[in-house]
Structure formats: C-alpha cells, structure tokens
Amino acid sequence: MKVHIIGGGNLGVSIALGLSKFSPDSKVTITRRNTASILYLEKLGVTVSTINIHQIQEADIIVLTIKPYQVDTVLAEILPAITNKIIASAVSGLSIENLQNKIGTSNSAVRIMPNIAAQFGASATCIAFNEKDKEKAQDVVALFQSLGTAPIIDEKLMDAATVLAASGTAFALRYIRASMQAGIEIGFDWQTALAISAQTVKGAAEMLLEEKVHPEQLIDRVTTPQGCTIAGLNEMEMHGFSSSLIRGIKTSLKQIKG
Numbered sequence: 590m591k592v593h594i595i596g597g598g599n600l601g602v603s604i605a606l607g608l609s610k611f612s613p614d615s616k617v618t619i620t621r622r623n624t625a626s627i628l629y630l631e632k633l634g635v636t637v638s639t640i641n642i643h644q645i646q647e648a649d650i651i652v653l654t655i656k657p658y659q660v661d662t663v664l665a666e667i668l669p670a671i672t673n674k675i676i677a678s679a680v681s682g683l684s685i686e687n688l689q690n691k692i693g694t695s696n697s698a699v700r701i702m703p704n705i706a707a708q709f710g711a712s713a714t715c716i717a718f719n720e721k722d723k724e725k726a727q728d729v730v731a732l733f734q735s736l737g738t739a740p741i742i743d744e745k746l747m748d749a750a751t752v753l754a755a756s757g758t759a760f761a762l763r764y765i766r767a768s769m770q771a772g773i774e775i776g777f778d779w780q781t782a783l784a785i786s787a788q789t790v791k792g793a794a795e796m797l798l799e800e801k802v803h804p805e806q807l808i809d810r811v812t813t814p815q816g817c818t819i820a821g822l823n824e825m826e827m828h829g830f831s832s833s834l835i836r837g838i839k840t841s842l843k844q845i846k847g
C-alpha cells in the first residue's frame with residue numbers, strides 16, 4: 590500500500606511513524622513546506638518531501654493531515670496531478686460532501702479521525718464514507734486497523750468522534766497529569782508518580798476493552814465498603830469530577846460546530 594500523507598505535523602508524523610512500525614509493507618511519503626524537523630523519518634524508510642505532488646500518482650491513499658484553512662491551497666496543487674484516488678481526510682470539521690465537491694467525482698472522499706496514538710498502533714480512528722465509496726474505503730479501514738482500532742461510524746457523529754477520540758487523548762493525559770500531581774503530594778517523586786498513574790490508566794482501559802463491561806462493574810470490584818476508594822471517589826464527584834469532564838467534552842463539540 591502506497592500512502593501519501595500531506596501535512597507532516599503532529600498527526601501526519603504520528604501516522605507515518607505508526608505505519609513504518611506496524612505496516613512495514615506500506616510505502617509512505619510525507620510532505621510539508623519546512624521539512625527540517627521531520628527528515629529523521631527518512632531513516633525509517635519514509636520519503637520526506639516539500640513537494641505535495643511528489644510521486645503522488647503512485648499513491649493508493651492520499652491522507653490529508655493539514656489545518657482546515659490549508660485545504661484549498663493543497664487541493665489546488667494536487668488535483669491537477671491526480672485522478673481516481675482515495676483522499677482520506679483527517680481535517681476537523683470538513684464534511685465528506687464539502688470535500689467531495691472540492692475533489693470532483695473522479696476521486697473518492699473518506700473522512701478519518703485518528704489520534705496521535707497512531708504512532709504506537711493504539712489510535713481509535715473513526716472512519717466515515719458515502720455508500721458509493723464503500724469498497725474503496727476498505728483499504729483505508731484496513732490501513733488504520735493496523736494503527737489501532739478503526740470503527741466505521743455515521744458521518745453525523747464525526748465531530749463527536751473528533752472530540753471523544755482525538756481531543757480525548759489530551760483529556761486522558763490531563764487526568765494522568767492530575768493523578769501524578771496528587772502522587773507527588775502524597776510522597777512520590779514525579780517520575781514514579783507518572784509511571785504508576787499512566788500504567789494504572791492503561792490497566793483500567795485494558796480491563797474495559799477486554800471484559801467489555803460497564804466501568805461501574807469494575808469500579809465495584811475496587812471499592813471496599815468504608816474503604817479509601819469510595820471515600821476518594823465521592824470527594825471527587827462532590828467537586829464535579831464527572832460533570833466537569835462531560836461539560837468539557839460538550840464544550841469542545843460546540844467549538845467544532847461553531
């Protein structure tokens with residue numbers, strides 16, 4: 590699979606790194622205007638270029654990881670050079686209909702919402718496409734399955750997926766940071782507190798993914814009656830732990846919808 594990533598920033602690089610490790614048969618090209626900071630990718634077999642159309646005719650999938658306001662400029666450059674291509678766009682807020690109108694009917698628009706854990710094969714990449722592109726989109730699904738999970742969702746949930754799966758990485762990290770800060774207050778150095786907090790979150794997530802149960806069922810296994818866990822949980826909830834997360838996620842969604 591030849592993958593052509595346009596936009597070698599935070600997300601584009603995480604996808605390139607992930608593919609180099611978890612999809613070694615993929616041939617990856619990544620572009621941006623200032624490539625100095627990503628030339629190290631060449632050592633991993635990734636082609637780095639400042640030219641967006643560099644070998645683009647050979648690409649099986651073109652991945653857009655640019656900001657929304659960069660889309661028209663990039664498309665103006667690449668459209669004269671391509672036909673019959675799959676364009677997988679991670680551009681937040683850009684609908685399939687809008688992208689399809691921009692790229693014309695000879696190309697197929699697929700919407701993807703990965704997160705930066707793609708680098709570690711641990712992204713939750715939500716994918717949406719029109720029925721007419723169902724067959725072609727399977728290549729995109731397979732590609733992102735190699736970088737974690739790749740659920741197919743209704744496009745109307747794509748903004749929600751952006752918040753839950755992409756911004757969600759930052760939200761989860763902020764939980765870990767807070768846990769680490771508390772860990773320092775109760776006696777650990779920050780490195781030890783961070784290692785314990787991160788591994789604890791990883792373990793909790795693995796249990797949920799493995800057992801496929803409601804979190805409260807697992808929480809019940811941890812909360813000894815009159816114990817320290819329930820005391821801590823109730824104190825957190827009294828200070829708005831769950832409601833502040835819910836409000837934050839809903840505010841993020843409002844920001845995308847404008």
Ligand SMILES: NC(=O)C1=CN([C@@H]2O[C@H](COP(=O)(O)OP(=O)(O)OC[C@H]3O[C@@H](n4cnc5c(N)ncnc54)[C@H](OP(=O)(O)O)[C@@H]3O)[C@@H](O)[C@H]2O)C=CC1
Nearest residue numbers: 596597598599600621622623654655656657659680681755
């Ligand atoms: N970061 C994340 O976790 C996620 C981001 N997204 C979405 O992905 C997109 C990219 O986000 P992110 O990676 O954070 O942004 P970055 O700013 O880190 O990356 C965008 C990259 O695009 C490059 N670029 C800009 N103009 C051009 C151009 N004309 N041709 C080629 N490359 C260009 C920039 O490099 P240079 O200036 O050198 O050209 C930059 O490295 C956004 O739409 C975002 O909403 C979606 C999910 C997760």
Ligand SMILES: O=C(O)[C@@H]1CCC=N1
Nearest residue numbers: 681751752755756757
């Ligand atoms: O914060 C943002 O707008 C982008 C989309 C999701 C992650 N980063």
